[in-house]
Amino acid sequence: MSIRFEGVSHSYPERGQVLRGLDLDVGPGEILCLLGPSGCGKTTLLRLASGLEPLQAGRITLGGQLIAEPGRETPPEGRGVGFVFQDYALFPHLTVEENVAFGLRFIPRGQRKWRIMDALARVGLEGFAAAWPHMLSGGQQQRVALARALAPRPSVLLLDEAFASLDARLREQVRDDTLHVLQEAGIATLIVTHDAEEAMFMADRIALMNAGQIEQLGTPTELYLTPATRFVATFLGEVNVLPARVHAGRAETPIGTVPAPEALGNQPVQVLLRPEGLRVMTAPSADGPAAPLAGDLSGCGAVAEVEACRLLGATTLVHLAVPDGQGALLHLHARLPPGVWLARGEKVSVAMDPQRAFVFPAEAP
Structure with a gap:
């Protein structure tokens, strides 16, 4: 299922306008990275897609169905959108199994256990169902957060700087594991990052953002070898x-x-x-x-x-x-x-x- 943003603008009283008439499509099964410097509007776009922020201008559709426009919002739980936060947001008082089950409250009880174990198996943590979050490494906590987002079988998956808190060596391994999970799941995925190498590794396409707009949209190869502007050329690597x-x-x-x-x-x-x-x-x-x-x-x-x-x-x-x-x-x-x-x-x-x-x-x- 695809997600589409049409003419999306957004502002905050303390920061001014952070999105300026943005248009973007993420196709079924596509992994698209929102890349750009801090403050360019990447995370705001994810929050609008998930329903955590009310839409001020434009419209958002999911699979052709309207989910947000000014004054008309589908609630977050009704959108079929999974979200992996930067700090993972795991509940410390719940086990791994209970954390994954949190998003399955509306699934019949008979199906929950199977869904939980299937999600944990996808991320290679089926043996950690009874563990507590504090017992896990940073990479394992990230995979639990990913399993929790995948368990309800969302139509779209959103990841906000999901690898930023990991050290360099672990980040490479977790990124590689996550890429295989996302490709196997076949879900439209929107990933926020400010790391150009990470975007080129993970993405089918990259939307490089600058000051609330998309500076260039294309494959990693297109952006790296044929940058449209000086900003694109310098952001994608040393020159x-x-x-x-x-x-x-x-x-x-x-x-x-x-x-x-x-x-x-x-x-x-x-x-x-x-x-x-x-x-x-x-x-x-x-x-x-x-x-x-x-x-x-x-x-x-x-x-x-x-x-x-x-x-x-x-x-x-x-x-x-x-x-x-x-x-x-x-x-x-x-x-x-x-x-x-x-x-x-x-x-x-x-x-x-x-x-x-x-x-x-x-x-x-």
């Missing part, structure tokens, strides 16, 4: 900022050129380059020609000096200093395969991968 000017349809930078949109004309622009798009080649030596460290470097753009080199596990992060052509140095980051090692002070050649470079108007100083 190097290169000054440039458009000439003959190309943006010219200190390390090479890339195609530029015609609409930019000849105005000053900036090229945003992902660290993995900064290609590096060792300088020629007496023992042989230059050796590429990352991709094809035909026509390298500039010579850079290595300032630092750090192994980060899956990648090697290299800090580089490149002359900007105006008497100053640009500080750039490159991400190379693990095992590559460059010494501080070493000279290398650098160029851009056009697929990882994005051209936007220059920001005002």
Whole structure:
């Protein structure tokens, strides 16, 4: 079943307007992540969908049926919407089984036990029915909260920063487990997060929000490789900022050129380059020609000096200093395969991968 938001706006007296005419559809079985900085309206949208906030403007439909418009609200218990809160909201005086049963008060008693155990089995906690919340790890508590939300078999599932309180290593495992549970359940799911990596891992589509509106909506690949705005490019991952000017349809930078949109004309622009798009080649030596460290470097753009080199596990992060052509140095980051090692002070050649470079108007100083 799908959920649709049409022209949704909302404001708070102390914060002003937090949603501005937002339109969004979440299809049956789709996992959609609401991504964005704090205060952009992500959690407010979940609260409106669940009925925890009255709708001020617009309308919300579930499976084509109206569930909210100004002055007309289906109560939360009648919407068929499950909610996993950031702090899990487990009842400390109830066992795991009793917590999961809380959402099944209107289910015939004969079916409750089966529903409870089925929900716990989905999250791998069937052996913890008699445990108390304080006896569980953070990851297990999160899975109990997910089981409680799934037990009533909702039409839509909402998760609000559900992994934020977990440490990094546990968060990766719980996210992976939760993704499999959600895919198997086949329920339209709306996940709020401010973590771009988490959104790209979990989502079929991402709605990147900014100041109460959707800045760009699309698959993780679309947002990462074809950002519509500077905000999208920078929020989805680290970028190097290169000054440039458009000439003959190309943006010219200190390390090479890339195609530029015609609409930019000849105005000053900036090229945003992902660290993995900064290609590096060792300088020629007496023992042989230059050796590429990352991709094809035909026509390298500039010579850079290595300032630092750090192994980060899956990648090697290299800090580089490149002359900007105006008497100053640009500080750039490159991400190379693990095992590559460059010494501080070493000279290398650098160029851009056009697929990882994005051209936007220059920001005002």
